Amino acid sequence: MRFGLSEEQTLLKDNVNRFLEDNVPLDKVREYADGGSDSTIWQGLSDLGIPALLTPEEFGGVGLKPLDAAIVAESLGQHIAPGPFLGSAVMAPFALSNSPEGFGELLSKIATGEHRVGIAFGEAIARRNQASVHVKDGKVDGTSLFAFDAEADSYLVADQNKNMFLVSADDDGISRSNLTTVDRTRRTVELTYSSASAKPVSTDSNLFDRTLDLGRVMLAADTLGAAQSMLDQAVEYAKQREQFNRPIASFQAVKHMCAEMAASLEPCRAMVWFAAHALSDVPEEARLTACHTKAHLAEVGQFVSRTATEVHGGMGFTDLLGLHYWFKRIGANRQWLGAPEFVRSEAAILQGVD
Amino acid sequence: MRFGLSEEQTLLKDNVNRFLEDNVPLDKVREYADGGSDSTIWQGLSDLGIPALLTPEEFGGVGLKPLDAAIVAESLGQHIAPGPFLGSAVMAPFALSNSPEGFGELLSKIATGEHRVGIAFGEAIARRNQASVHVKDGKVDGTSLFAFDAEADSYLVADQNKNMFLVSADDDGISRSNLTTVDRTRRTVELTYSSASAKPVSTDSNLFDRTLDLGRVMLAADTLGAAQSMLDQAVEYAKQREQFNRPIASFQAVKHMCAEMAASLEPCRAMVWFAAHALSDVPEEARLTACHTKAHLAEVGQFVSRTATEVHGGMGFTDLLGLHYWFKRIGANRQWLGAPEFVRSEAAILQGVD
Amino acid sequence: MDLSFGPEYDDFRSDVVNFLDKNSDKAPKGGDMRGEQAKDWQKLLIENGYTCRTIPKEYGGFGAEPDIIRSRIIGEEFSKSRINPGLGGQGISMLVPTLLEMGTEEQKQKFIRPTIHGDMIWCQGYSEPGAGSDLASLTTAAVLDGDEWVVNGQKIWTSTAHLADWIFCLVRSEPEAPKHKGISFLLFEMTTPGIEIRPLVDMTGVANFNETFFTDVRVPKNQIVGERGQGWQVANAILGHERDTLAPPNTAQTRINALVELMKTETAGGERLIDNPIYKDRLMKLQGRVLAMKYNDMRVLSSRLNPGQDASLSRMITKLQGTELRHELEGLAIDIMGEVGLSYDDNPHLRGAGSWQREYMYYLGLIIGGGTSQIQKNIISERGLGMPREPKIEKKAV
């Protein structure tokens, strides 16, 4: 019995962290936030094999498991790295490789990072603003809001009935416009379809659900990494910062704020590990754990991001340290693919209570 | 403009407090909790005119207003005093003196304290356990749960449609059994009716609602007094108690716990005052404020009672200081006449949202 | 309990309403506070006693006796009609009261009239990167050289530095004295050579503040308020007032009404958000807290009108509770909107012009600024509850 990461997984984590430390410092994130491109970052991650992680070996992938992807997601969150990881390296490869339609060639391109797939699931989760997606005779009409990422080559689109389709970003019937959010480390878009070609991926609502679960666990892992970074930064700052002739880390109020963050966050690590592991290896617990992990990390993430900002005092409120990028990323993870109340109501339904 | 107590009200408060300090020390409360009687306490309060407070002057009462009663309720909560105040001095006199049926003689007896009226409203608020009250041709059948108080001479009973009746505790068709709760400073009973005589009081649901609002504000005031006492006791204990060679009141963690209690509780005082005042003088805001005050004090009371116990450390968990009597009284006030979620849903309905 | 203001105040309120009816076209719209229209409007307001009401006539004010109720009525009616209530800023709100209390006659004559008429805009130089919660540890140095102070150092959170003509500034003039006794309160022009201003962008994405650097800035010796080394007392004479105004309960009321409207218009899965019982319960919880703070505020007002009423604790907790409440209130709005709640800046799906996210962050800033919540809790426990101060740690030898 071993609850935790294998040596290979620790190595993967170290590799990704080293790459991100060297290549995605805060200045690089700022560049992207100010309108720059994430292509060199994605190229670097592709060289490490990240987009191939979940793709089956028969399609040129590495054929690893959700837990491996969660490890990467945590690192990306820790470094608030831009990039299409969630859609193109996780959700799309999973959905497409489990599709009965056969996407072998595309999967190979996704695995090398040369083709990026975005996700447009908003209407299948909690429909808002009368936006909707209609597919008939291989053509799609309607609107998807807050699809990610903004530079995808194609989008995995879901309609209200959890049918999934693939739509090319180059299609004449698709238009794409930027939807600015508080989180500048990733970009979302509005997709408007007007008789765009929609290639069927799946009519199996179970595959949609599993793809969604996977995405939610990745968001939880991203929050875990980002929140851990904020806690680490807060502790470090408190040790350096002196007021009243002593480091503020020696004030009991500051210590207890940090202790409360650690006490809330530390169990989340085991939770994210188990949730990711369950997706592949404990199917009977996978869906419920995915919901709870998404919702719980949203709550803990909010608490940590707010408290870590407070520990930083005025400096946390400024742009000088860039701490707000973590704050906002955690805030965005909270809302993406289902806000906590919504996801908890799904958890209840899964247990036969609705 | 004067938001606060008048000189007469301050005098009333001082009088009641002085009586309770002299006559209802913790030992007296323990006696009652262990099965003793509250009759001498009630006699003393009656000598002060407390049961006559809200009764109109024409029926031998003092004809004061809900705010005056709230002041008394706060003192009773502060001293966790046993007694039938809520029913016999507040809710019943209000309902009976506003009844079209004419209860002049009874009101005079209530005003002197010689007749105690209890309240059995459970079924009209949030019906549980299939208990219910049916009245037909002046006879009542069914069950009321958690009616207060246990020694009443008659009960003001409400059915599911908010009709109110008066039932004598001596009636052959009524049986009464004790319902032990965590709160030993007051006693509740189960009333079982079997063709007991029910004298009509009102079929006006508005009168029921106003009687209920009044009761809720009194419970909020009782919680205010009890919570303030717990905070005061915690601060005092922290100043006396030494650990690590200093009073624990000098530890920032303990200071902040006390500051948080004070910060939550202090606005409650103004809220209770206004809510009570509104019942008589700002009718358009009265119902909503009563709901919010009941629910808000329940939440703040829970926070304060738990935190004050923590400040007392192990001593707070023992029976030695009797702190738990305050804790449990606040816990009971939370549930009586509607728990917070329920009362908040009423507040929403009052604003046209349901 | 008497919630009425009395008939003479009803008349006064009518006067204000009439004034606003007649003159609303003269009021400037939007934010420009330096234009001629803004100055003319300010002049008209002063003449009618609707701003700078208690500042003596000899210094350019209206010269009325203090009357909290009249001031509140003015505030209420201007707010209700959404008409510009006159010039604000730290010069008018902080420096002018300071000068009235501690300034020399010459300083009052020189600075108050142009300040309240918008001809002299001020910024505040208190906080430093190394002196936040522990403001008294500030190190910006002022050394007397002949008839001039020579100022070197750095200030932060100087909100309107880029617009200001003058700065009122705390400096360390007596480096050998105990830290609270070595500070002086200087006034100087922002055009003085040696001043550099850098905008300070905050988490809302806007440069609401600045960093201000001083290199050998020379200040005439007499531009000091109070004596040398008295700067801490001068600043503290009015610092408490600032905290009161950081989270006024009436704006929380306005915001929660806006939130109710938002919840009635937004839908998810075809259902109005206000019909979601979980969101509704969170809304009601907040509404209860907003009401408690509203009545608390009425109690504070009452205590200022009625000698003998004590509401010091009520006042002391306002900033702590009010900022937290607003942060949570704005956060609920974001939560209920799902992904739409993330919208910012130029996003076409923005609700409330982006105010929900902006205020959510801004109020986190206010939880920190103007005395962090931790400092507030120290104050409440020590001054409000009489608990002992923490044992002092002496400055370490360097």
Next chain:
Amino acid sequence: MDLSFGPEYDDFRSDVVNFLDKNSDKAPKGGDMRGEQAKDWQKLLIENGYTCRTIPKEYGGFGAEPDIIRSRIIGEEFSKSRINPGLGGQGISMLVPTLLEMGTEEQKQKFIRPTIHGDMIWCQGYSEPGAGSDLASLTTAAVLDGDEWVVNGQKIWTSTAHLADWIFCLVRSEPEAPKHKGISFLLFEMTTPGIEIRPLVDMTGVANFNETFFTDVRVPKNQIVGERGQGWQVANAILGHERDTLAPPNTAQTRINALVELMKTETAGGERLIDNPIYKDRLMKLQGRVLAMKYNDMRVLSSRLNPGQDASLSRMITKLQGTELRHELEGLAIDIMGEVGLSYDDNPHLRGAGSWQREYMYYLGLIIGGGTSQIQKNIISERGLGMPREPKIEKKAV
């Protein structure tokens, strides 16, 4: 990630299950731990290695090598079948490990066998009215008089004092030494003259604890564990273990399942409580937290099985989070039941035999006991996050 225990453990689990099937009739029901049946059952369990598993054979134990998984399997199966898992108490859980680590051979021989076989029941004398969080400030005095210690003072929270044959007790034997170095660890019989026991009723209404008073209690000199003045280290060698067991995640799991059942059977206004969206959301929030603690616990277990895995922070936060979680969980049950939730003792409408209120209070006690949440947070920040200790205050001159 490997969540299986391997085939040899499956066999072991079958053995346990078979044993339970065959012997369940021999197990005592209910709480009496002093009767012959309880002792016989304990003997049978020890012989089969289902309790006192790693205690050497020579001291009456089973003498197995430590194997956390086997221990856990035993715990799981006994818990699942609700069969009495053998004797507990502070003698077995705390004193025996202490003696094994720090006791003399003579002490081991004399005390361990009767203790684990239920012939010698112990209570713990650590806390004092004046020494709670600051346990090391204890003042119960032991003065050597010839070959005997003379003990005077008072202990509190001595849980089984009224049942115990012996006490293990911290006393101040070197009043001149620094406070952590002046303590000794004594063992003595509860029948020694000069001991008075008073039951200590707590907020649950039950005397779960006692106060114990010592007046000139004479203890043979050699009934000391470790050296004079070493008592603090002796006690601390195993004190950490106690905290781990205060809020085990698997009981939280059991409780939340019971809460779900309660919410499915209780109704209000004709509606099942679990169909109330607000209660349901609160329940789901708690379930998420219970799951997080469950996985956290698996990680702690794993770190004990796999050298090199670090889960020290996971372990450090268990008591703080677990007790808070349970308090809130029990509180939700009370809330949803309305007035029925207040029922206690002999109330006929009691749910779960009164456990909801009892545990709600008991877990508030546990938030305080065994190291208050404030002390836990000090430990987490200092040992877990490397933050500095607070500056020490020296003892004032009296």
